[in-house]
Amino acid sequence: SQQGEEDPQALSIQEGENATMNCSYKTSINNLQWYRQNSGRGLVHLILIRSNEREKHSGRLRVTLDTSKKSSSLLITASRAADTASYFCATAGGFKTIFGAGTRLFVKA
Amino acid sequence: ETGVTQSPTHLIKTRGQQVTLRCSSQSGHNTVSWYQQALGQGPQFIFQYYREEENGRGNFPPRFSGLQFPNYSSELNVNALELDDSALYLCASSGASGEYNEQFFGPGTRLTVL
Numbered sequence: 001s002q003q004g005e006e007d008p009q010a011l012s013i014q015e016g017e018n019a020t021m022n023c024s025y026k027t028s029i030n031n032l033q034w035y036r037q038n039s040g041r042g043l044v045h046l047i048l049i050r051s052n053e054r055e056k057h058s059g060r061l062r063v064t065l066d067t068s069k070k071s072s073s074l075l076i077t078a079s080r081a082a083d084t085a086s087y088f089c090a091t092a093g094g095f096k097t098i099f100g101a102g103t104r105l106f107v108k109a
Numbered sequence: 110e111t112g113v114t115q116s117p118t119h120l121i122k123t124r125g126q127q128v129t130l131r132c133s134s135q136s137g138h139n140t141v142s143w144y145q146q147a148l149g150q151g152p153q154f155i156f157q158y159y160r161e162e163e164n165g166r167g168n169f170p171p172r173f174s175g176l177q178f179p180n181y182s183s184e185l186n187v188n189a190l191e192l193d194d195s196a197l198y199l200c201a202s203s204g205a206s207g208e209y210n211e212q213f214f215g216p217g218t219r220l221t222v223l
Binding site: 042098099 | 144149150154165197199212216219
């Protein structure tokens with residue numbers, strides 16, 4: 001079973017626009033992570049936010065976490081064609097990392 | 110590119126056969142996790158190895174087994190292959206077993222079961 005549910009499942013935007021992806025999860029977490037995957041290849045870790053943090057930034061990425069609503073969002077600002085990929089949220093509890101089904105982002109040049 | 114490598118890149122097997130997938134961890138990493146990713150889905154946790162011992166397991170049957178070697182490379186073995194085992198298999202290494210440690214993923218092995 002998958003812990004996180006991303007929304008939307010797919011997103012198509014123009015280059016330069018912002019992209020927002022949301023993630024909801026079911027159980028208590030210690031941290032939440034966002035990953036990126038290009039064309040069914042390996043995942044790349046983007047950012048980790050701990051349960052006692054509400055917002056975190058990394059370059060053009062902004063992640064928020066609302067533990068009361070069990071939800072997180074990933075904002076990519078000023079998107080580029082190279083941002084086209086699948087984005088996954090993942091929650092970690094102990095040794096286990098549980099991924100959602102992902103949001104497929106397509107950025108048109 | 111991470112320092113994690115996987116072999117082979119692609120593999121085709123028939124139902125009932127056995128398969129071994131290999132993973133070389135990033136230098137200095139002692140923890141390896143394996144994931145199964147079906148088409149259009151997120152990765153599903155299979156198990157994790159820490160210093161050659163299985164450290165935890167997801168909801169996969171015993172025909173999924175693994176090994177970690179003294180150099181921290183790892184194998185995933187799947188016996189009695191089923192059609193539903195067709196997927197991308199990913200390994201990820203990290204510097205320790207703790208949940209705050211970033212995982213570095215390999216490029217994956219695409220397994221097709223006919």
